[in-house]
Amino acid sequence: MNLAYTPTTICAVATAPGRGGVGVIRISGQGLLPFAQAISAGKTPKPRYAMYSDFVGADGQAIDNGLLLYFPGPASFTGEDVIELQGHGGPVVLKMLLQRCLQLGARLAEPGEFTKRAFLNDKLDLAQAESVADLIDAASESAARSALKSLKGAFSSEIHTLVEQLITLRMLVEATLDFPEEDIDFLEKADAVGKLHTLRAQLQTVQASARQGALLREGMHVVLVGEPNVGKSSLMNALAGDDIAIVTDIAGTTRDTVREEIVIDGVPVHIIDTAGLRDTDDVVEKIGIARTWQAVERADLALVLADSRDGIRPPLQAILDRLPPALPRVHVFNKVDLSGEEVGRSEQDGHPLVRLSARSHAGVDVLKALLLEMIGYHGDSEGVFLARERHLDAIARAEQHLSLAAQDWQQVEIFAEELRMAQNALSEITGRFTPDDLLGVIFSRFCIGK
Missing domain, CATH: 3.30.1360.120 (Probable tRNA modification gtpase trme; domain 1)
Incomplete structure (x- = not known):
């Protein structure tokens, strides 16, 4: 039938x-x-x-x-x-x-x-629809709670509030276009600039929450670099709480990148253990070293390991000189259990320095706390929305248009146009103003049954 x-x-x-x-x-x-x-x-x-x-x-x-x-x-x-x-x-x-x-x-x-x-069919807006996939893919309890909040409309509500205020301000500004001889006086009496400043402050608060949410969703990629046999694999095992990487006293044991995901205070952290960087004639080790530099290029943060008994030797300094200048880094002096130094945090050459023992785990918690600090995570996920990169981009574009509006508010036509562009950028988040090709990209990343 x-x-x-x-x-x-x-x-x-x-x-x-x-x-x-x-x-x-x-x-x-x-x-x-x-x-x-x-x-x-x-x-x-x-x-x-x-x-x-x-x-x-x-x-x-x-x-x-x-x-x-x-x-x-x-x-x-x-x-x-x-x-x-x-x-x-x-x-x-x-x-x-x-x-x-x-x-x-x-x-x-x-x-x-x-x-x-x-x-x-207007059962969900676009931000809520994306949170369905985020809830399924959540890598931590904090991420799951934030995704559920977005699914219930908390993020969308914040965006709708901003858009409604933008619409009210646009109506005020565009109403003056028919009376150009009085437009500046009218806008001053209506405190249009003050309303714009208030709107920008609210947008920046939402932007901060969205950035925190992006960290909960995406996490950060941390690459371990250093000379051979300084304890990179031991540190990875200490951070992961398991024997993920092989540890021996033989230099060059790690010949390829080893990846592990851990969760620190609700934030996913993708740790990449790499081959020790040195000159070598070993073909396999050379391939591992090449992959190390590829991992460095894609990382959000570098942990530069050294033996605390040696400090930064010339070979390690050569590694530091080759790191991308914009890549944040933390110097880690390992093996304080052998050097007799105190566990703790300080600074060296303008970069944070942590002294620890990967083998005994002493000081590892200090490093974990520093990692969260380095990426700007404040540890409170209550007001956080599980944002995506496109959400951050839309908010950043809206802020840019509002900034230009604040600069050119006395040129009423430009003022009105910048407000319109800011509204369109924010409306992309919920789907009130979204190109069809973007919808295809977004939903193609879902699983079949959703």
């Missing part, structure tokens, strides 16, 4: 690949009650109630059994009719059920298409 549904009916497995106790298939489209009846052998589901049923094929034979939930639109996640089939989580049975959905006229959903439909 083929019910000949329109091509807009979509279906997908909504649970993770592999075997599990429960597998879920989601269907979204228009007029799906006959679809539900066909797959449940003629049963009519009650909206928003779980109905136990066999799930049958075209020949009426049961493929599986479980719960069927029917959500008539617009009171559903996508705003359309939605059906969820909750059966057993075996790959074969899910494939058979998915094939049955295709027989009934559905097509396979594209990545993120369910959430995209929710956005297009």
Whole structure:
């Protein structure tokens, strides 16, 4: 039986690949009650109630059994009719059920298409839609809490407030364009510049929260560099709390980059242990050293390790001279358990210096705290929104336009145009003003069942 549904009916497995106790298939489209009846052998589901049923094929034979939930639109996640089939989580049975959905006229959903439909049907704005993926991908409890706040609309509410204030200010400014001989006096009496300063201050507060949220979402990439046998692998193991990297007294043990993700106070930190930098004739070690420099180019922060008994020797100074000038760095003097120096933090050549023992873990907490300080994370995620790079870019562009507006407020046409551009930039965050090609990029990064 083929019910000949329109091509807009979509279906997908909504649970993770592999075997599990429960597998879920989601269907979204228009007029799906006959679809539900066909797959449940003629049963009519009650909206928003779980109905136990066999799930049958075209020949009426049961493929599986479980719960069927029917959500008539617009009171559903996508705003359309939605059906969820909750059966057993075996790959074969899910494939058979998915094939049955295709027989009934559905097509396979594209990545993120369910959430995209929710956005297009005004069930979510764009920032909320992105937070669905962020909640799934959250690497820490802090990131998950911030993503949930964004999903519930906290970030969007802040942006909407700013946009509404911008609209009010634009109305005030553009109303003067018809009376050019009085425009400056009118704007001064209405305190347009004061309103603009207040708006900029609020935007900067949101920007600070968004930057903190970007750190929770993306984390930071920290590369360990130094001469061979100074304890880079030991430090990585100490930071990770596990024996990730091989540690020996033989110089050149690490011949390739080793990556591990840890969480410090809710912030994901991607640590990259690298091959010791030195002149060598070993072909394999040379490849590892080349990859070390590639990792350095992509890093957010460099931990430059030295043996505390040696300090910065000429070979290490050569490494320092080659590091990108703009790359923040922390000098780490390891093995204080052998040198007899005190654990602690100081400064050297304008860069932070931490003395520690990777082997005994003494001073590692000092280094962790410094890492958070170096990236500007303040440790409080309560008011933080899990922002993306495009959000930070939009806020930065809005701030730039408001800055230009403040400079040229006496040229009313320019003032009005800069305010308009600032509003457009902020509206990109929620999707009120977003190019279609950007939507395609955003939702293509979602998993299939969302």
